Amino acid sequence: MAASSLPDSRRDDYPALYRDFHWHVPETFNLAEACCGRWARDPATRDRIAVHTEHEDGRRASHRYGEIQRDANRLSHALRELGVRRGDRVAIVLPQRIETVVAHMAVYQLGAIAMPLSMLFGPEALGYRLQHSEACVAIADETSIDNLLAARGDCPALQAVIAVGEAAGRGDRDWDAALADQADDFTAEQTKADEAAVLIYTSGTTGPPKGALLPHRALIGNLTGFVCSQNWYPREDDVFWSPADWAWTGGLWDALMPALYFGKTIVGYQGRFSPEVAFGLMERYRVTNTFLFPTALKQMMKACPAPRERYDLRLRALMSAGEAVGQTVFDWCREAFGVIVNEMFGQTEINYIVGNCTAQYDDGQLGWPARPGSMGRPYPGHRVAVVDDEGRPCPPGEDGEVAVCTTDIHGHPDPVFFLGYWKNEAATEGKFVEHDGLRWCRTGDLARVDEDGYLWYQGRADDVxxxxxxxxxxxxxxxxxxxxxxxxxxxxxxxxxxxxxxxxxxxxxxxxxxxxxxxxxxxxxxxxxxxxxxxxxxxxxxxxxxxxxxxxxxxxxxxxxxxxxxxxxxxxxxxxxxxxxxxx
Structure with a gap:
């Protein structure tokens, strides 16, 4: 798509999209079933490639939905034999590799809680999270096994370590051996949409990190933002890639899980990020959709100012978050990729709530114009306001704290919300404020809203x-x-x-x-x-x-x-x- 065919900046479908949207959340909902099980059972999709994996040493593989479900079933049996029960926490300390996907699906269909942890964590960071969560099993590979074993002595609840890949022989059980003698079929637990599914620890300014407990339905709450920021995802040939670690909210909720929810293909790369790696992956796998941090975009801009002269790129949508993109990078994305970067705002507790959507209009897609430097507008289904210290909405142009209402504009519960902080009721309650009969969740981020409803980031309300x-x-x-x-x-x-x-x-x-x-x-x-x-x-x-x-x-x-x-x-x-x- 050439820059000249980009959306008409004057067109704005936002008011109708926002007004007419309604949530539909089923009583029972399970992430494994929604993101893998249903695709694996369907003869039309079971052989569809779900994940391409590539290692920095050159190893590559493609994994189909049916294969992932088979291995997830085997791992679910193995975890159950190790004593994992509904509601138990299982730590997944793995990079972007296929075992990470299998582990998540296995844990979810058990009704257990997945606790993704970064392979970059040292022993102290791992030890606190494992001990505080009382995780009973941890899954680690060669990137994290040393630090995990160093932390294990302070984690009495940790009963077993499953060793993956080159870490084989250093845990209580090896991944391959654990799966080898298990059955291919597994009867998944029927979980409520409100049941806990994921525990992600977030950094705080006072005290140790807090564990945000997320329900299965939180993925549904992410979908409007994902669909819009990816310019009306999915399309038939969509392939997603992002360097965002699958252990973090950005990688798990903004890339891996929503891509699989729609039955599409995602690329997982295990290795260090570089502009050359990024462009190479995008060309090799014909990537159409991505999430790139502003820092990554800046590196790519400097390393290769005109990428389409060197690479055959198919990119049609680009989301960015984490910090402001800025006018220079915004303009470069438009010229270099032929797409307008859609900035997004969210946090672990309430993710994907504000952003942009600049889809192509020549095929009837809807959207609204992005404004460089703005976080965007509240995505359909989320009622967002900038509030003062008392929880009262601030007028346009006045700084306040970004807050999200627990109900949408129609009075229905917003499914995006976390359940609370693990073993920290005081912190959970302190996150919310009541005003005029509505309950608002404070984000800790300062912004101002303009006359058209766009939010402009002003900094952190705390020290994070x-x-x-x-x-x-x-x-x-x-x-x-x-x-x-x-x-x-x-x-x-x-x-x-x-x-x-x-x-x-x-x-x-x-x-x-x-x-x-x-x-x-x-x-x-x-x-x-x-x-x-x-x-x-x-x-x-x-x-x-x-x-x-x-x-x-x-x-x-x-x-x-x-x-x-x-x-x-x-x-x-x-x-x-x-x-x-x-x-x-």
């Missing part, structure tokens, strides 16, 4: 921030730093960065007696960075560290991270305004 698309809470990093003997106190804030949006910066007060010199401080910085990288995820380590005599504190002893954050923002403005030296 995003770096390269990853949502980062300072508390977990600070707790890790404090375990180092040289650290007396610390605070973590975002520091503006043109490539990543922000980097993690730590302000550290050293323990009395620690010697300070230019040479010793440089060595200590490297030591502290490695300390965090060894315990948490690589993207969480502080890329910048400053040593200070004392942190800004409130009179009640709370760290004023906002003071440090504003200081970093001002320093970034001064750097941007400083005259450049040299030949330019």
């Amino acid at each position: 921030f995003k770096s390269s698309g990853y949502r980062i809470g300072p508390s977990e990093i600070e707790n890790c730093l404090l375990k180092h003997p040289a650290v007396s106190n610390c605070a973590v804030v975002p520091s503006p960065d043109p490539e990543r949006g922000a980097i993690v910066k730590a302000f550290i007060v050293l323990t009395p007696g620690v010697q300070r010199s230019a040479e010793s401080e440089a060595a200590l910085v490297a030591e502290l960075q490695q300390h965090v990288r060894g315990q948490l995820a690589p993207y969480e380590y502080p890329k910048a560290i400053a040593f200070i005599d004392q942190l800004p504190m409130t009179t009640t002893g709370k760290i004023q991270r906002r003071v440090l954050r504003l200081q970093e923002e001002e320093a970034a403005r001064q750097r941007a305004a400083a005259p450049r030296v040299g030949n330019g």
Whole structure:
């Protein structure tokens, strides 16, 4: 599609689409049945390719719906033999490989709860989540088995580890052996739509990460946003790919599960992201739909300004989220791919709630114009407002907190909502506010709404921030730093960065007696960075560290991270305004 055939920016079908939409949520609903079982049983679709997998070492394979269901049935039997019952938590610590898909389907049809965990997590991050969730089984491969085994001693509820791939021989059972002697058929549990299906831990500003418990119906709540942001997905030959980790909300709910729900094909790549890899995958698998973080788009733009001159691309829809795309990247996507990037906003607890839809109009598709820099409009089925501290809607142009109503404009329950935070009723209740008989869920994100209903992001209401698309809470990093003997106190804030949006910066007060010199401080910085990288995820380590005599504190002893954050923002403005030296 050439840029000249892009949608007429004046056309706007949004008011009618939003007004006329109604939810239809069945009483019983199961993710495994909706995303695999029904396709595997149908002779017309059982041999359809569900997932292409590719490893960075060159290995490739294609997996059909019938094959995935067969292996999921076998794994369900194996998990049941290990004692997994309805409502139990099963940790899935795997990258984008076929066993990840099989594991999710097996857990869901058991009526158990899948707990996806990033393969990037270190022992401390894994240990907390496994212990807090009381997961009884964990599934891991060579990318995560070392850290999982290191954390196991602190997780008494963890009864078994299933080892996948090159991790074979290092767990209690090997994946292949566990499935080999099991039956191909399995009678799935009939789950209610409101039953818990997924437990995803999110970073917070105070205390440890919180586990957001999501029901099976949450996928239904995601679908309007997915369909719209992917320009009226699906079409006959649609193939989806995204580098977003399937252990995170963006990969699981914005890519893997909705693509399979519609019986289409998704590509899973196991390896490091690079622009060359991205373009190669998109060409090789004839990718039509994708979700790319702004950071990835920036890298791709710099590495290959005119990709259609080098690659045969079939892209027809591009969604982006995590941070603002910006005018430069927005314009490049239009020229480079011939598509308008649809920005989207959501969070783990209530995902895919605001965004855009710029479909082709020449074949009768509907949509509404995207505005560069805007988060978009509430997707059909979601009642979204910008509210003040009392929960009252703010007028256009006034900053407030983005909030989502538990009911839609017709008064029907919105299925997108999470069930609550695992073992944390106080945090769950604190997420909501009542106003005029309506219950609103606060997102913690600040925005303003314009006269046409578009939302414009203004920042975080709390101290959580995003770096390269990853949502980062300072508390977990600070707790890790404090375990180092040289650290007396610390605070973590975002520091503006043109490539990543922000980097993690730590302000550290050293323990009395620690010697300070230019040479010793440089060595200590490297030591502290490695300390965090060894315990948490690589993207969480502080890329910048400053040593200070004392942190800004409130009179009640709370760290004023906002003071440090504003200081970093001002320093970034001064750097941007400083005259450049040299030949330019």
